[in-house]
Amino acid sequence: MWRIAEDRRVEARPQAHQVGGGSKRSSGGNRAAAGSAPVREQPGSSDPGRSSANQVPSSRSEVDGRLGTMARGGMDRWRDRLALVTGASGGIGAAVARALVQQGLKVVGCARTVGNIEELAAECKSAGYPGTLIPYRCDLSNEEDILSMFSAIRSQHSGVDICINNAGLARPDTLLSGSTSGWKEMFNGFSVAPSPVQMDPHWRHPTALPGPQVNVLALSICTREAYQSMKERKVDDGHIININSMSGHRVLPQSVTHFYSATKYAVTALTEGLRLELREAQTHIRATCISPGLVETQFAFRLHDKDPEKAAAIYGQIECLKPEDVAAAVIYVLSAPPHVQIGDIQMRPTEQVT
Numbered sequence: 350m351w352r353i354a355e356d357r358r359v360e361a362r363p364q365a366h367q368v369g370g371g372s373k374r375s376s377g378g379n380r381a382a383a384g385s386a387p388v389r390e391q392p393g394s395s396d397p398g399r400s401s402a403n404q405v406p407s408s409r410s411e412v413d414g415r416l417g418t419m420a421r422g423g424m425d426r427w428r429d430r431l432a433l434v435t436g437a438s439g440g441i442g443a444a445v446a447r448a449l450v451q452q453g454l455k456v457v458g459c460a461r462t463v464g465n466i467e468e469l470a471a472e473c474k475s476a477g478y479p480g481t482l483i484p485y486r487c488d489l490s491n492e493e494d495i496l497s498m499f500s501a502i503r504s505q506h507s508g509v510d511i512c513i514n515n516a517g518l519a520r521p522d523t524l525l526s527g528s529t530s531g532w533k534e535m536f537n538g539f540s541v542a543p544s545p546v547q548m549d550p551h552w553r554h555p556t557a558l559p560g561p562q563v564n565v566l567a568l569s570i571c572t573r574e575a576y577q578s579m580k581e582r583k584v585d586d587g588h589i590i591n592i593n594s595m596s597g598h599r600v601l602p603q604s605v606t607h608f609y610s611a612t613k614y615a616v617t618a619l620t621e622g623l624r625l626e627l628r629e630a631q632t633h634i635r636a637t638c639i640s641p642g643l644v645e646t647q648f649a650f651r652l653h654d655k656d657p658e659k660a661a662a663i664y665g666q667i668e669c670l671k672p673e674d675v676a677a678a679v680i681y682v683l684s685a686p687p688h689v690q691i692g693d694i695q696m697r698p699t700e701q702v703t
Contacts, residue, residue, distance in 0.1 A: 423684025426586075428453035428479070431502070432511035435489060435571060438465040440646035441592055442515040444672035445679050447473060450480035452680065454511070457502060459487040489567040499574040508582050512575035513679065514568040515592045523604040531608075564612035565619070572623060576634065585633045586687055590679060591620050593640040595695060601703060617693075624692065635690045637682050642697035645669040667700035 432449050436442040437458030443465065446458040450473045458466045466484035473482050485501070488494045502509060522531030572589055579587040596606060597613030616638065623636040674696070682691050 423686075424452040424680065427511070427683060429455065430510040431455045431457065431506050431508070432513060433457045433459065433502070433509050433571070433575065434513045434515060435459055435487075435567070436515040437469075437484075438462060441641075441644060441672045441675045442513075443469055444676040445513055445515065445592075446482055448673070448676040448680055449511075450482045451478045453479040455480060455506070456482045457485050457498075457509075458482055459485040459489075459498060461486065461488045489571075492570055495567065495570050495574065499578060503578065508578035508584070509575045510579065510584060510587050511683065512571055512587075512589045513592065514571055514590070522608055524607050525604070527608060564609075565615050568616065569619060572619075576627075579634055580630075580632075587634040588637065588683060589623065589634070590637045590639060590682060591616050592675065593617060593620070593638040593693075595640050595642045595697060597638070597640055598695060599703065620693070624690070633687060637691050638693040639675060639678050639682065640693060640695045641670055641675050641678075642701045643667070643669045644675060645671055667698055669698050670696065 432454050434442055434446045434449070434456055437446045437456075438460035442458070442460070446456050446466070447469060449456045458469070460466060463484040463486045466482065470482040470484055473480070485498055487498045499509070522528050568591060572591075575587070575589055578584075593616045594613045596610040597615075597617040600607065600610050617640075620636050620638040627634050627636060678694050678696060682694065685691055
């Protein structure tokens with residue numbers, strides 16, 4: 350296993366009410382020791398692209414073991430550093446936040462409503478995970494809210510080392526007859542509040558709508574502010590991950606997905622543009638897209654909000670990805686050696702055709 354530990358500082362873990370309190374990294378801590386080998390994935394239960402029945406975790410302990418096994422060694426250098434996860438109140442965002450806390454990171458999980466994040470933080474603490482989840486209320490449709498969040502992270506911690514833009518808002522507005530308000534909601538993030546329903550205690554099948562997960566503008570604002578946070582602290586090994594979609598790589602024949610797909614193609618282009626700008630800036634900060642296909646969250650119920658039976662049928666046709674599969678892909682990306690940049694992971698359920 351490869352690891353970077355020579356310059357690690359050990360600091361007190363922040364209290365739950367704080368945004369954070371960790372260490373500042375410099376460019377000297379971003380390279381692996383010479384001759385070391387990366388942790389590589391073997392086909393099997395830890396493969397984020399597999400969804401056969403014998404690989405779906407049946408308990409939280411199995412999920413924990415799966416993520417722990419695949420990340421040992423590669424995630425050591427991230428321990429006690431800070432990751433921001435947007436849209437962390439359910440679905441993929443909650444699974445990613447939990448996985449990072451399990452690996453020993455301080456995680457700021459933000460959403461417009463934080464009750465579910467507070468429950469997850471308590472669950473992680475009760476499970477004895479080495480990291481800390483800090484809930485933060487932020488309306489991602491409001492730039493001032495975003496800037497205030499980054500200011501709070503700066504004052505209570507020092508800044509962001511990993512930014513996970515968990516974008517995934519969809520409305521059933523077609524190109525020929527869709528509403529301008531629906532288009533604005535997908536593009537700008539003027540999203541409606543989530544339904545006040547209960548969450549599954551194991552977070553495998555969330556039954557509440559996720560928090561605002563803004564597809565383009567909030568993603569770009571968070572990316573800009575995360576980079577500036579890294580730059581001002583001379584962090585040279587940070588990582589920005591955009592949770593994209595297979596809809597950012599192909600257009601489905603369903604008209605209700607066409608505008609949504611356009612926003613996801615924008616995320617694909619933004620991630621590659623970010624990679625190029627990071628190279629021009631001569632930094633080793635990395636940019637990655639993770640593009641899942643059908644994931645069992647509330648996405649279909651939001652897209653087909655007037656036809657819940659149709660939404661349920663989408664998830665019943667095949668064995669879908671789980672939020673933990675996407676979280677495993679995030680851990681895989683962060684576990685790669687600093688000289689390896691994974692540009693895009695495209696992942697579908699094995700049974701998904703398009």
